Amino acid sequence: MFYNQRILKVFNLTGIFCLFFSIIYLPAIYISLYYVDHETKSLLEAFIVCIAIGLCFWLPTRKNNSTLNKKEGFLIVVLFWIFLSVLGALPFIFSLDQSIVNALFESVSGLTTTGATIMSGLDKMPPSILFFRQELQWFGGIGLVVLAVAVIPQLGIGGMSIYKAEVPGPMKEEKFTPRLMQSSKIIVKLYLGMTLVCALCYWAAGMSLFDAVAHSLSTVSTGGFSTHDRSLGYFESTAIEAVATVFMLLGAINFNIHYLVLRKKSLKPYIQDIEVKTFLIIVVVFIVIAGITLYWQDYNPNLLSDLHFTVFEVASVITSTGFGNTEDFTIWPLFLPLLFIMMSFIGGCGGSTAGGMKVLRVLILGKLIYREILKLIHPNGIISIKLRSNVIPERILHSIFGYFSLYAASFVLLLLLIMATGVDQITAFSAIATCMNNLGPGLGDVSSSFSSLNDGAKALSIVAMLLGRLEIISVLVLFAPDFWRS
Numbered sequence: 374m375f376y377n378q379r380i381l382k383v384f385n386l387t388g389i390f391c392l393f394f395s396i397i398y399l400p401a402i403y404i405s406l407y408y409v410d411h412e413t414k415s416l417l418e419a420f421i422v423c424i425a426i427g428l429c430f431w432l433p434t435r436k437n438n439s440t441l442n443k444k445e446g447f448l449i450v451v452l453f454w455i456f457l458s459v460l461g462a463l464p465f466i467f468s469l470d471q472s473i474v475n476a477l478f479e480s481v482s483g484l485t486t487t488g489a490t491i492m493s494g495l496d497k498m499p500p501s502i503l504f505f506r507q508e509l510q511w512f513g514g515i516g517l518v519v520l521a522v523a524v525i526p527q528l529g530i531g532g533m534s535i536y537k538a539e540v541p542g543p544m545k546e547e548k549f550t551p552r553l554m555q556s557s558k559i560i561v562k563l564y565l566g567m568t569l570v571c572a573l574c575y576w577a578a579g580m581s582l583f584d585a586v587a588h589s590l591s592t593v594s595t596g597g598f599s600t601h602d603r604s605l606g607y608f609e610s611t612a613i614e615a616v617a618t619v620f621m622l623l624g625a626i627n628f629n630i631h632y633l634v635l636r637k638k639s640l641k642p643y644i645q646d647i648e649v650k651t652f653l654i655i656v657v658v659f660i661v662i663a664g665i666t667l668y669w670q671d672y673n674p675n676l677l678s679d680l681h682f683t684v685f686e687v688a689s690v691i692t693s694t695g696f697g698n699t700e701d702f703t704i705w706p707l708f709l710p711l712l713f714i715m716m717s718f719i720g721g722c723g724g725s726t727a728g729g730m731k732v733l734r735v736l737i738l739g740k741l742i743y744r745e746i747l748k749l750i751h752p753n754g755i756i757s758i759k760l761r762s763n764v765i766p767e768r769i770l771h772s773i774f775g776y777f778s779l780y781a782a783s784f785v786l787l788l789l790l791i792m793a794t795g796v797d798q799i800t801a802f803s804a805i806a807t808c809m810n811n812l813g814p815g816l817g818d819v820s821s822s823f824s825s826l827n828d829g830a831k832a833l834s835i836v837a838m839l840l841g842r843l844e845i846i847s848v849l850v851l852f853a854p855d856f857w858r859s
Contacts, residue, residue: 381434383449388430390453394460395423397508401464404583405501412499415467423460447850454839458484461509468502474828481835483509485842486726488597488695488813489834491824495602500583503600507590513842514594514624514726515564563631568593571620578612592617595624595726597695597813604697611681614698618688625692625721626652647761648722648733655732659687659716663709670706691716693728695813703820710816714803717810728811728841730780734773736760741770779845784809787837794829804830808837 398420405413461480465471471479475491482489483506495503572589576582584600591598601607605617623631626649633642643649663683667673673682682700689696690713702713720729740758747756757764784805792801796818803815804823818825823834840848 380445383445383452384430385434386449387452387456388427388432388434391423391427391430391456391460393427394457394512395420395427397461397505397512398423398464400508401501401505404504405499408500410499410501412464412468412501416464416501416505418467419460419463422463426456426460447847451843451848451851454484454843458839464502464505468499472828474831475824478823478831478835479506480509481838482813483596483598484513485811485838486510486514486591486594486596486693486728487808487811487838487841488591488693489807489815489819489823489838490598490813491822491831493602493822493824495600496607500600504583504587506598507587507596507600510594510596510598511568511590514596515560559632560628563628563635564593567620567623567631571616574616574620575613578616579608579610580613588617589620592620592694592696593624593726595621595692595694595721595728597689597693599696606697606699609699614681614685617694617696618685621688621692621694621696622656624694625725625727627722627724629724630722648736651736652722652732655719656687656691659691659712660684662712663687663705666707666709667705672706686713687716690714690812691719691727691729692721693717693810693812695807697814701820703814703816714806714812714816717806717812720810730777730810733760734776737765737770737773738777741774776844776846779849780809783840783845787833787840791830791833794827794833796826796830800826801830804834805837808834809841811838811841 398416402413402416402420405411405416458477458481461484462473462476465476465479466473469476469492471491478489478491481487488510492498568589571593572585575585575588575592580588587600588605590596597604599605599607605614626643627646630642630646630649634640643653660680660683663686664680667683682698685696685698686700686702688694690702703710705713717729719735720731721727723731723733737758737760740760744756744758748754758770759765787805787809788801791805792798796804800815800817800819803817804819804826807813807815807819814820823831826834
């Protein structure tokens with residue numbers, strides 16, 4: 374009986390999330406009215422549907438006061454990502470007459486901050502729909518659950534279960550403060566502040582106010598959607614690319630560290646944190662490798678030109694943003710295109726908006742491998758793995774190794790399935806890689822758009838994006854028989 378009450382609580386919170394998500398339509402409706410782009414009616418229809426669905430879940434269960442445990446936390450996170458992906462697809466169906474698969478692909482790509490798209494002709498698209506796409510990424514980047522916990526006090530009850538299921542990274546217990554709601558509010562404030570500063574910098578660098586705000590939403594969220602087909606290459610501005618590079622990297626750094634920097638008024642936390650330090654070292658190494666390769670191949674007339682392109686592209690790919698400029702890494706010489714796709718597997722730091730497996734996991738996995746080598750030399754030795762001067766518990770080590778194994782198995786399975794739909798090997802590999810790592814651009818037929826893929830391949834790409842954003846285990850745990858036993 375009590376278990377049934379908790380399920381009703383899941384429905385109750387799902388309704389609240391749908392009602393909360395309806396806010397995303399209001400700025401788009403205002404922009405439609407301001408620019409008179411004739412999309413107000415379709416956006417209002419989507420808004421009303423969103424409200425109606427939310428009320429259908431919330432009203433019958435509004436008096437339910439039961440708490441959530443960890444199991445329901447996983448369930449509600451998966452449910453709300455599915456529901457909100459469907460609700461986010463409505464404007465693309467109502468306004469652009471997209472098929473259900475195409476609209477859902479675009480919505481999931483936005484909310485998971487993947488940035489892959491099936492759309493073209495962005496320069497002629499209604500401003501309200503363009504802005505709505507950018508909003509999807511901003512809400513998805515912060516983590517809709519984290520945002521809701523910060524502003525809906527009711528979610529403070531059992532909210533930690535939801536928080537752990539949704540927040541990316543291996544150290545899910547880390548919080549700014551002992552209270553979850555206070556921690557979430559700090560995240561929201563940091564996120565809002567960073568977005569505002571990014572928009573002002575874009576505006577100062579030469580963007581229009583509309584483009585500046587729109588691109589700030591997809592930069593800080595490391596999403597990569599743009600209001601132009603050529604992405605940031607449309608502006609042909611080194612200053613704009615420099616702004617993008619800085620804020621993409623900031624978005625890919627753990628927000629815990631940003632908070633410490635602001636609180637201590639010092640940049641030392643960036644250097645002292647081993648994950649951030651490793652991330653920045655990886656960025657520099659890839660910049661050097663790509664820059665030297667381009668210079669060696671005489672790709673551009675001078676080293677500074679090569680460096681300019683490599684800094685932007687490395688930042689765009691490793692943060693899983695996927696912005697483009699006047700260059701296209703997919704046509705770069707030798708091994709560089711594949712190197713950039715492989716780079717996306719690393720991703721940014723845990724507790725950030727970036728995708729990928731996260732630097733901390735890769736770092737600890739490297740330490741695990743090194744420990745196994747040492748055990749061959751010292752079979753009787755007790756070798757612990759330390760991080761930040763602390764010994765990492767074995768349960769976290771097992772969790773990381775399990776995550777890596779599930780990631781590899783999921784990748785291979787999805788790769789084989791998408792190839793079974795008729796997609797060639799290069800396109801299939803890069804499509805699954807870019808979707809699971811929430812990157813956006815790939816190789817082959819998906820280098821600029823996923824529109825050429827068949828519906829089956831698009832559906833598998835949607836699954837890959839959700840698995841990548843929810844870090845696989847949060848989804849697969851629902852398929853375990855023990856999960857459904859009270």
